[in-house]
Amino acid sequence: MKKGIHPEYVECKVSCTCGHTFTILSTKPELRIEVCDQCHPFYTGKERTIDRGGKVDKFKKKYGLA
Known part of the structure; x- marks a missing residue:
């Protein structure tokens, strides 16, 4: 590695909006x-999945074919 061309690493304090x-x-x-690992839905297990259906389901619902 060449000397003098690489950035110097320092200790960094990271703050999330959740505290x-x-x-x-x-x-x-x-x-x-x-977002951090303490508040991200994937890591907390509080992920919300909503089944909205596809385009075909929306078409059937719109025209009363379901």
């Missing part, structure tokens, strides 16, 4: 994020 904070290594000293 969770943690530290990582980064080129920036502070990061603010909107």
Whole structure:
């Protein structure tokens, strides 16, 4: 590796909008994020799935064919 061309890594404080904070290594000293592993639906298990149906189901419903 060449010397003097790589960015220097510093300890970075990451803050989420949910209030969770943690530290990582980064080129920036502070990061603010909107979603983390503590509030993301995939990791919390509170994922909502809505069955809206496809285009055919909407057509049948619209014209009373269902």
